[in-house]
Amino acid sequence: MRVRLRVEQDVFVVRQLAREVAREVGLEQQDQTRLATALSEVSRVVLAAGTDADVTFTVQQDGVSTALRLAVERRSSGGEQQLRAELGHVGRLMDMLEVENDGTGTVVWMARRLPASAPRLTQERMDEIRAGLARHVPGSPLDELNVQNQQLIAALDEVRAQRDELARLNAELEETNRGVMALYHQLSEELEETNRGVVALYAELDEKSEQLAAASEAKSRFLANVSHELRAPVTAVIGLSRLLADEGSDPLTDEQRRQVDLIRGSSSDLLSLVNDLLDLAKAEAGRLEPVWEEVDLKAMFGQLRGTLRPLATRPEVDFRIDEPAVASMRSDEVLLARVLRNLLTNALKFTAEGEVRLAVRPVESDVEFTVTDTGTGIPAELHERIFEEFYQVPGSKALNGKGTGLGLPYARRLAGILGGALRVRSTPGEGSTFTLRLPAS
Known part of the structure; x- marks a missing residue:
């Protein structure tokens, strides 16, 4: 148009x-x-x-x-x-x-x-x-002017309504801002109070940690000193009891010989406990530094077979140490032998019949030792508690010797020192399997 x-x-x-x-x-x-x-x-x-x-x-x-x-x-x-x-x-x-x-x-x-x-x-x-x-x-132009005036009045009314709405919104926003600021101040005060409490709690925790560390160090020193002081007199008692029972000494009555045997047996148990305490104290105090060297596993297994064979006196128990599937590995031979000896000794104590077996195999970049027995077994809820000092499974009785509850905790600490881990898998009535996993190099 x-x-x-x-x-x-x-x-x-x-x-x-x-x-x-x-x-x-x-x-x-x-x-x-x-x-x-x-x-x-x-x-x-x-x-x-x-x-x-x-x-x-x-x-x-x-x-x-x-x-x-x-x-x-x-x-x-x-x-x-x-x-x-x-x-x-x-x-x-x-x-x-x-x-x-x-x-x-x-x-x-x-x-x-x-x-x-x-x-x-x-x-x-x-x-x-x-x-x-x-x-x-x-x-006419006058008519158009009237229309323009009406439009202008409508626009002014709309502007006035928008201005009033804007004023209302500003008032609501101002009220909201006051509420937000009040809430912000309240939250800031609560947060500051919480922070003060957290700081105080951390300070208390630090103090408790220092006290625990000091108590642990004092306990380790006490165990080491007491164990060392007890070892000499206990060894002397064992030696004297042997002299009394020797055939070259004055003859003893049957009752005296029985009592001397009791003294010697009790002294041997006490010496074993003292030695375990001393070893555990050294491990806790960090005094055991591993000597890294190439370990011949075949020779080590042969030594374990020879030293532990006298403990396997029951014909119902088949004591087996398999030929190692790993020829050698880099580790501390003395500490590794202690761990395996503790595990095998523990298995022989609680296995009445069946089998006690030691084996080793490579697993990826690690070496895995397994000590398996067909003993009494351990309930699942106690799998971690047996690694606590002096803890013994309720109702369990050693078939030879007496347990101190220190062998397994000591073995786990040595496994950690060697850079590995010790875990157990066991079922009551079926036996247990202790697995020691260490890096191969």
Whole structure:
């Protein structure tokens, strides 16, 4: 649709027409006012240059949406830069505003996208709009001024309502901020109080840790000193009892010989306990430094077989030390032998019949020793407790000798010193398997 601009009164006509077109194509009332105001301002500036102009209304696709496009064309060229400067404020009312020279004159392009709620503009609908606009009778400038005043009043009312709403929102926000600040201060105070409590707790924990470390060190020193002091007199008692029972000494009655044997047996048990305490104290105090060397496992197994064979006196128990599947490994031979000796001795004490067996095999980059027996077994809930000092499984009785409850804790500490771990798998009535896993090098 095209309209000619010749005199200033035509500005009112195109303003009215722009508002009618915007309403027909589905723009909201505020956008109708913006479109009409923008077109009237462009028309006024173009007419001020002293030349006629044509105003064209077009509906076309703008990407995925539909837009109402307006063009104000004047026949003369030049002055586009000044025209852009004068119309800069108008661009804020439209989605697009451009000033260009098409070769025959200057064209001002404007566009406003239609809302998604706008009715679909079919060809039939477009014909209806054109026919209705053709019957439109322009009002006088006074009528247009009244319309502008009404629009201005409506805009002012809307601005006032928005200002009141903004004031209400600001008041609510201020109240919320006061509540947030109060909560923040409260939380800050609570957090500060909690931090003070945590700091005090850590200080107390540090103090307790130091006390525990000091108590552990004192216990280790006490065990080492007492064990060392007890070893000499106990050894002397054992030696004297042997002298009394010797055939070269004065003869003893049967009762005296029995009592001397009891003294010697009790002294031997006490010496074994003292030696275990001394070894455990050394391990806890970190006084055992491993001597790393290449260990010949075949020779070690042979020594264990020879030293422990006298303990396997029951014909019901098959004592077996398999040939090692690993020829050698890097470890401390003395400490490794102690661990295996403790495990084998413990197994022989609690196995009445069946088998006690030592084997070794490579596992990835480690070496795994297993001591298996068919003894009484250990309940699952006690698998970790047997590694506590002086703990013995309730109801278990050693078949030869007396257990002190120190052998397994000592063996686990030695395993840790050697860089490995000791674990147990056991079922009551079926036996136990102790596994020592150490790095091969």
